[in-house]
Amino acid sequence: MKKIILTALILGCLTLNATTKKQPVNPDSTGFKFTDQIIIKDTPVKDQNKTGTCWSFSTCSFYENEILRKTGKIVDLSEMFIVHHCYIDKAIKYIRMEGAINFEQGGSILDVPHVFTNYGAMPDEAYSGLNYGEKAHDHSELISVLKNYMNGLLSSKAKKLTTAWLNGLNGIIDAYLGTIPATFTHQGKEYTPASYSQSLGLNFDDYIPMTSFTHHKFYEPFIMEVADNWIWGEYYNLPIDELKAVVDNALNKGYSVSWAADVTEGGFQWKNGYAIFPKEKSEADMDSTELKRWSKLLDKDRESEKYIFDSPVPEINVTQELRQEMFDNHETTDDHLMLIIGTAIDQDGNKYYKVKNSWNTNQIYDGYLYVSEQYFKAKTITILVNKEAIPKATYTKLK
Numbered sequence: 148m149k150k151i152i153l154t155a156l157i158l159g160c161l162t163l164n165a166t167t168k169k170q171p172v173n174p175d176s177t178g179f180k181f182t183d184q185i186i187i188k189d190t191p192v193k194d195q196n197k198t199g200t201c202w203s204f205s206t207c208s209f210y211e212n213e214i215l216r217k218t219g220k221i222v223d224l225s226e227m228f229i230v231h232h233c234y235i236d237k238a239i240k241y242i243r244m245e246g247a248i249n250f251e252q253g254g255s256i257l258d259v260p261h262v263f264t265n266y267g268a269m270p271d272e273a274y275s276g277l278n279y280g281e282k283a284h285d286h287s288e289l290i291s292v293l294k295n296y297m298n299g300l301l302s303s304k305a306k307k308l309t310t311a312w313l314n315g316l317n318g319i320i321d322a323y324l325g326t327i328p329a330t331f332t333h334q335g336k337e338y339t340p341a342s343y344s345q346s347l348g349l350n351f352d353d354y355i356p357m358t359s360f361t362h363h364k365f366y367e368p369f370i371m372e373v374a375d376n377w378i379w380g381e382y383y384n385l386p387i388d389e390l391k392a393v394v395d396n397a398l399n400k401g402y403s404v405s406w407a408a409d410v411t412e413g414g415f416q417w418k419n420g421y422a423i424f425p426k427e428k429s430e431a432d433m434d435s436t437e438l439k440r441w442s443k444l445l446d447k448d449r450e451s452e453k454y455i456f457d458s459p460v461p462e463i464n465v466t467q468e469l470r471q472e473m474f475d476n477h478e479t480t481d482d483h484l485m486l487i488i489g490t491a492i493d494q495d496g497n498k499y500y501k502v503k504n505s506w507n508t509n510q511i512y513d514g515y516l517y518v519s520e521q522y523f524k525a526k527t528i529t530i531l532v533n534k535e536a537i538p539k540a541t542y543t544k545l546k
Contacts, residue, residue: 227276
């Protein structure tokens with residue numbers, strides 16, 4: 148999905164969380180005081196850095212948690228192995244569609260299982276994707292080169308494409324991310340990508356993608372109409388309260404949930420560690436000045452300040468109709484993928500989801516934030532969840 152890309156971050160990781168309840172978070176300068184209620188065992192926070200690959204980081208983290216839940220083993224999957232294959236498959240479809248689909252860094256929840264089932268998987272130690280002189284991921288140059296290459300092919304005056312174009316594409320990706328090895332050794336054992344994927348013990352038929360919009364029938368699958376769904380994946384459609392109940396049930400049973408959402412809202416306060424959907428903006432709003440009229444950056448900073456509160460505030464009651472309206476008029480956009488790993492309450496008893504991000508750990512909660520129920524209902528695009536975590540009454544309705 149389209150990303151809000153942060154500046155270069157220092158790579159860090161978290162100590163594994165235990166499955167515990169009621170772990171108080173130390174009071175902080177934001178005025179919010181969160182107490183964790185449910186925490187799913189989790190693998191360390193990673194850093195996508197200057198890339199639009201949150202979809203790979205989030206969904207790999209989701210499957211890492213599934214492996215941890217099932218086996219107790221900690222694995223570190225290669226996000227860039229997934230990205231490498233998706234760039235190629237995306238480019239092939241882009242050529243077939245004569246450039247009439249999206250060719251960007253973004254992707255969806257379903258891209259990772261697509262690669263796992265068709266090409267396999269690798270651990271990060273065997274394929275880091277850092278083959279271009281950088282210590283942290285940065286695809287700014289790579290995507291520029293790839294887009295120019297692809298558009299150059301489409302604008303060629305030749306009557307047909309030669310057999311060389313795909314080799315040329317592979318050459319570019321290999322130069323930046325590295326050539327994918329046919330075999331590799333991991334923990335003293337030799338694998339191919341296919342055999343390593345099989346060794347993970349995951350059945351990808353066990354995972355159900357879901358969403359909630361009224362322009363399609365409920366309980367039936369449909370192709371999600373967002374630009375980064377280049378794979379044309381289908382999602383089961385549920386009423387928003389029922390979708391939220393799926394997430395609640397999953398967390399109660401010890402399953403994490405992959406979560407795609409809009410993070411462009413002012414209430415998404417990453418540095419302050421919370422995301423809310425307030426009824427009114429903060430009194431921190433400022434009057435217009437001459438400087439504000441020409442400084443877009445200052446405008447953005449001031450707009451963000453309107454959502455900084457010194458304590459919990461009343462939020463908008465989000466209905467199915469409101470979330471549909473926001474999606475249809477592009478107030479809600481497909482921006483970012485994260486991972487829901489628990490629940491918490493604030494000092495007033497309001498419920499939040501604890502969410503793992505892939506923007507490193509140099510933030511107030513070491514790479515996590517707390518998302519209110521109303522923000523979830525308003526800004527969720529899609530989720531991915533183990534079918535065992537879906538309430539039986541809901542599962543039987545799915546067609």
